[in-house]
Amino acid sequence: MSLPTKLFKSLISIKKDLKEDINAVFKRDPAARNSLEIILTYPGIHALVLHRGAHCLWNNEQKLAARVVSYGSRIITGIEIHPAAKIGKRFFIDHGVGVVIGETAEIGNDVTLYHGVTLGGVSWNNGKRHPTLEDGVTVGAGAKVLGPFTVGKNAKIGSNAVVVKPVPAGATMVGNAARMISDHHDEKGNPITEKSPDAKSQEKIATSKQATARDTAFQAYGIDPTSQDPVAEAFAKMLEHIQQSENRLDQLQAAMCKIDPSFCKKEYDKLCLEEFDVIGKDEADDIAAE
Numbered sequence: 323m324s325l326p327t328k329l330f331k332s333l334i335s336i337k338k339d340l341k342e343d344i345n346a347v348f349k350r351d352p353a354a355r356n357s358l359e360i361i362l363t364y365p366g367i368h369a370l371v372l373h374r375g376a377h378c379l380w381n382n383e384q385k386l387a388a389r390v391v392s393y394g395s396r397i398i399t400g401i402e403i404h405p406a407a408k409i410g411k412r413f414f415i416d417h418g419v420g421v422v423i424g425e426t427a428e429i430g431n432d433v434t435l436y437h438g439v440t441l442g443g444v445s446w447n448n449g450k451r452h453p454t455l456e457d458g459v460t461v462g463a464g465a466k467v468l469g470p471f472t473v474g475k476n477a478k479i480g481s482n483a484v485v486v487k488p489v490p491a492g493a494t495m496v497g498n499a500a501r502m503i504s505d506h507h508d509e510k511g512n513p514i515t516e517k518s519p520d521a522k523s524q525e526k527i528a529t530s531k532q533a534t535a536r537d538t539a540f541q542a543y544g545i546d547p548t549s550q551d552p553v554a555e556a557f558a559k560m561l562e563h564i565q566q567s568e569n570r571l572d573q574l575q576a577a578m579c580k581i582d583p584s585f586c587k588k589e590y591d592k593l594c595l596e597e598f599d600v601i602g603k604d605e606a607d608d609i610a611a612e
């Protein structure tokens with residue numbers, strides 16, 4: 323079949339799909355009033371129709387043309403969908419602007435995305451690197467779904483959630499927790515496991531500079547931008563305090579034992595700080611000790 327025939331056929335199916343898409347908007351957006359308004363003013367609908375054209379071109383080895391259509395759609399709608407992304411029926415993007423859908427993303431039927439959603443990757447390698455959303459998934463405004471995993475049927479992702487692991491069918495996911503997973507890298511971004519003495523002393527200088535900055539700087543938002551996870555820091559301080567109390571208790575016990583030797587027979591479990599090394603404190607202490 324020649325390309326124009328294929329395009330013509332796909333235009334016919336686009337028209338059929340459009341009807342379904344408009345009905346999906348009526349079902350999912352109480353603000354929608356009539357079909358004409360939806361056709362003229364809903365960027366999600368414009369992006370979807372243009373994506374179907376771009377996807378058809380992409381599958382027929384017209385990759386540049388596909389990218390141009392996709393880029394045009396992005397300019398008009400603020401929604402960026404890679405032409406290779408696979409999208410099912412009755413897909414609805416509400417409000418639209420800021421949505422990014424990556425090349426290897428797969429979207430089932432009856433999926434809803436709000437503005438600011440990213441279906442992105444976390445790797446620069448070729449191959450599957452974007453998520454798969456099964457039928458009926460809803461992704462709230464501003465949520466990021468990152469990685470080549472599956473979000474199960476009818477799952478809901480709360481607004482502004484950052485999801486980096488598979489989601490079971492029907493689950494609701496909220497929240498995001500940025501935490502430090504590595505504090506030093508080489509110039510290519512690879513984590514450094516063995517530190518040279520130079521790196522250590524440089525780090526020591528940086529740590530002391532940060533401490534000075536922390537002590538003196540005005541913190542406009544009440545949070546120190548140079549600090550690690552504040553919860554982990556508070557936790558580490560509490561553990562330190564408990565250990566000091568335990569030491570003091572030991573001294574008291576030793577004193578008591580002199581008075582009453584039977585008192586020493588009762589042992590109690592002590593806290594092992596290494597087991598709670600939540601922010602690599604031991605390493606930080608080593609550096610500070612040098």
Ligand SMILES: CC(C)(COP(=O)(O)OP(=O)(O)OC[C@H]1O[C@@H](n2cnc3c(N)ncnc32)[C@H](O)[C@@H]1OP(=O)(O)O)[C@@H](O)C(=O)NCCC(=O)NCCS
Nearest residue numbers: 417436461462463464478479480481482483494495496497
């Ligand atoms: C995630 C979501 C689907 C949950 O809806 P729900 O099941 O009705 O949940 P509830 O509203 O009963 O909230 C349950 C708990 O989750 C918390 N929660 C809900 N949504 C949250 C979110 N996005 N982020 C963090 N916590 C959230 C609530 O505060 C509540 O906490 P509590 O039990 O401690 O009080 C919904 O809140 C959501 O984010 N939908 C996306 C909507 C959207 O993006 N709209 C944009 C329109 S323009």
